[in-house]
Amino acid sequence: MAKIIYIDLDGVIADFEKGKESHPLSGQTPFIGRPDRLPGLYENLPPIDGAIEAVNTLLDTDHFDVYFLSTAPWDNPEAWMHKRLWIDKHFETKKIRKRLILSHHKQLLIGDYLIDDRRFNGAQEFTGEWIHFGSDKYSGWEAVIEYLINE
Template sequence: MTEKKAIVYVDMDHVLCDYAAGFARHKAKYPGRAFPQSKPGLYESLDPMPDAIDSYMWLHEHPKLDVYILTAPSIKNPHCYAEKRIWVENHLGMAVVENLIISPHKHLSKGDYLIDDMPSGKGQDLFDGELMLFGSDEFPNWTSVTRYFKTLVGR
């Protein structure tokens, strides 16, 4: 009998992707626009957060973990759905695209861990597993997240 893998969900904006820097660039490109994120190009142009790609891939390839990207869409921007998918393919590959979930209701996904930068707003506060608040004192960056999982499941 095989051991049950822990299910881990990882948010995109402000966790895998540097949304703040990307938004600032997009706002400068469309200065008169109240919601520049509604213009195509923002999401697929975001830079990865420091150490995000290596850390995500370590989690994704770990035999004791089942890892998914769980990201909320910008519901007023239909482009974000495709752009987030493109970003995942460009930075993490097709194998990870198969594990991409885009939902504004994060509490509906059942799992053990949710790595997110927000404690609420998209159902994070109702998530059944452990919410790991990215950017907090406990998990300020990807190094701390990877260290946590290495102690939890081994190298």
């Protein structure tokens, strides 16, 4: 049976840090310290190196049932829309259609793996296995794919 895998967006496949730094309003009030409220930020984030290829690898195998599981800022409603548009821009629509879940409570989702760079919003309490993206063990997509597929 296919294993259910959830993939976070920011810091895992979407480069929030890079997008924040290059945003024209990032150094201005009221966005200093609140980059998650920058207008249009989430729509234009560049992908993280190797992420698109890696996620396509997971999407293309029968061994995994892939969903995106991200938290969108409550006070920035356009971010909710932009996350939906972002995955459509970077992946083939038919592969990812209806596979985006936005939640502040990731621990409520049932599944085998969660690939996430941070412990917040329920990631640490996830009842499957939390693959801590960016940690020593899973420093990048190469290590994650190696673990999930080639092991």
